[in-house]
Amino acid sequence: MNKGILISLVLLAGISANRQQPTAEQIYDRMRKAYTTAQTYQDAGTVTTWYTDKGDKEPNHTTSLNFETAFVRSANRFKFRYEQSKSVMFTNRKTCYLVVSDGKSTRMLKSQHKDRSATHEPSLGAALTAISEGSGTAARKIPGMLLSEPIKASWDPKKLQSVKLIGKATQDGQPCYQLEAVVWGKKKAQLWIDQQTYLIRRIDEDYQSPTVSTRTSITYQPAVNKSVKDEALAFKEEYCD
Known part of the structure; x- marks a missing residue:
């Protein structure tokens, strides 16, 4: 094969590969757009945190909680729920929070062991701010990109700086x-x-x-622009039983 043709083919292959591989900025921008333009969104996930005392090599304590999100932009409806179970003196004690907004009002259900209360909140942003720390910041991360209301706690992915691509990996069987x-x-x-x-x-x-x-890992099983059932957005106390 002619040497000039070979060099041209190599250059074209490199250009094609670069076109197929988006930059960190392009990935980040497309990620943000996926949430800001989502007409519906649902997820279920887990927050796991490992605590290691100074001087130790292995974690001394681990916590885990489960959460779920549902959102319909056209109806301005939103739900976030998380629960965490702890074993105290051989008794399971569950903490559960449910926040639901129908676009006009926001309600919160708080359930801890045998104590339960349902309240009307001043705004959806205020309700999510109140439970952000307890939810392991899951109430802040994705909702902070879906919603226009400010959530004044922790950080959300739209405010990251110095973003860089460090590789590719698989999460829950999906290339990432x-x-x-x-x-x-x-x-x-x-x-x-x-x-x-x-x-x-x-x-x-x-x-x-x-x-x-501490090391915190939040995992998501997300779905976007698919039908969301009314039940997934409802305020039902049995969701925290």
């Missing part, structure tokens, strides 16, 4: 782009972005205090 970004200061997070839908399938972040280090 793996991004790393700065949350604030020196704190960093890694995101697994689905290569087809550009939805987030996992977020990992680390935090170091003077006495303990």
Whole structure:
């Protein structure tokens, strides 16, 4: 084969590969757009946090909770629910929060062991702010991109800085782009972005205090622009039984 033709083919192959491989900025922009333009959204996921005392090599304590989200943009309807079970003196004690908005009002159900209360909240953003820390920040992350209302707690993925592509990985069997970004200061997070839908399938972040280090991993099973049943958006106390 002519040497000139061979070089041209190699160059074309490189150009084609670059076109197929989006940059970190392109992935990040498409990820944000996937949420801001989503007409409907649902997910179910888990937040797991490992705590390691200073000087130790292995975690001393682990917590885990489950959550779910449902959203319909045209009707301005939204639901977020999380629950966490803890074993205290051989008794399972469950904490559950349910936040539902119909576009006009927001209600919150709080259920802890035998105590239960249902309240009307001043706004959806205020309700999600109130439960953000308890939910392991899951009430902030995706809702912060779906909704126009501010949620004044933690951070959401639309505010990341210095985003870079660090590789590819698989999450729940789905090929993903793996991004790393700065949350604030020196704190960093890694995101697994689905290569087809550009939805987030996992977020990992680390935090170091003077006495303990934590690693939190949030996993998602998301669905976008699919039919959402009324039941998935309803305020029902049995959802926290």
